[in-house]
Structure formats: C-alpha cells, structure tokens
Amino acid sequence: MANFAQRTGYQLYTAEERLRRDQSRWTLVQGILAPVQFLIFLVSLGLVLRFLATGEGFGLATLSVLAKTVALYAIMVTGAIWERDVFGCYLFAPAFFWEDMVSMVVIALHTAYLWAFWSEQLSPQQQMLLALAAYATYVVNALQFLIKLRQARLQGAQQMTRIEEALS
Numbered sequence: 001m002a003n004f005a006q007r008t009g010y011q012l013y014t015a016e017e018r019l020r021r022d023q024s025r026w027t028l029v030q031g032i033l034a035p036v037q038f039l040i041f042l043v044s045l046g047l048v049l050r051f052l053a054t055g056e057g058f059g060l061a062t063l064s065v066l067a068k069t070v071a072l073y074a075i076m077v078t079g080a081i082w083e084r085d086v087f088g089c090y091l092f093a094p095a096f097f098w099e100d101m102v103s104m105v106v107i108a109l110h111t112a113y114l115w116a117f118w119s120e121q122l123s124p125q126q127q128m129l130l131a132l133a134a135y136a137t138y139v140v141n142a143l144q145f146l147i148k149l150r151q152a153r154l155q156g157a158q159q160m161t162r163i164e165e166a167l168s
Contacts, residue, residue, distance in 0.1 A: 013086070024085040037071040044135075051128055058128075062117065102144060
C-alpha cells in the first residue's frame with residue numbers, strides 16, 4: 001500500500017485502492033446507508049427541535065434519536081469493513097484519517113446520549129441538547145465525506161481523461 005505522503009498530487013485512491021473500492025460490496029452498502037441515515041437525521045432533528053421548542057413529543061424525539069444512533073453504528077461498522085477492504089485497515093487509513101477522527105467524536109456523543117437515556121442522569125431537555133451536539137458533529141462529518149466523494153469523482157474523471165488521451 002502506497003504511503004499517503006508518497007502519493008504525487010494527492011490522490012485519494014491509488015489505482016489498486018480504486019479497484020478494491022469498486023469491487024467491494026461494502027461500497028454499495030455505504031451508498032445505501034448514508035442517505036438512509038441522513039433521512040433519519042432530518043426527521044429526528046425536526047422532532048428534537050419540536051420538543052425543545054414546545055416541550056411536547058419527548059417520547060417520539062427519543063425514539064428518533066435512538067433510530068439515528070442505530071443507523072450511525074451500522075454505517076460506522078460497515079464503513080470500517082469497507083475501509084479494511086479498500087485500504088487494508090479498519091480505521092484511520094491516511095486518506096480518511098480526519099473523517100475517521102471526527103467520526104469518533106460523533107460516535108462518542110451519540111454513545112453519551114445512550115448513556116443519558118438509559119441512566120436518566122440528564123433531564124429530557126438536557127438529553128435533547130446532547131442529541132443536538134451529536135447531530136452538529138454528524139453534520140460536520142457528513143460534509144467531510146461529501147467533500148471526499150466529490151474529490152474522488154473529480155479525480156476519477158481526471159484519470160479517465162488521462163487514459164483517453166494516452167490511447168488517442
């Protein structure tokens with residue numbers, strides 16, 4: 001596996017990694033889970049904000065945060081498997097180091113929410129504020145991954161252009 005610092009022109013994927021990415025079944029799984037998790041997030045965000053604004057709907061808001069947390073754990077586990085398939089390590093591959101670092105904060109905050117829910121050590125309002133903190137870091141992390149997705153597509157298009165030019 002090529003060292004990240006040794007890659008010229010900062011390529012997100014080497015040719016071998018791109019091939020492994022394209023062949024991994026976990027690429028499709030991630031492509032399905034990411035928008036599903038985002039939709040759950042949007043619904044949950046609305047329910048959490050409704051509870052904080054009106055004091056109504058705590059139970060539904062709680063269920064939605066729990067559903068979001070389950071979706072997060074699912075995408076994190078399958079994402080780690082995907083990262084192993086593509087880069088040979090479960091987490092912190094150089095190309096996704098910072099995304100994985102922020103993901104750890106997202107997981108920590110969602111897990112803290114689970115603790116607050118089960119232990120009842122925080123009030124309902126405090127629980128929902130903790131959920132909002134988890135959601136804010138999730139948004140940052142989602143943006144990181146969207147930037148990487150765009151970068152991968154642009155680099156893939158550039159590679160295809162170079163191949164076509166070499167063949168002509």
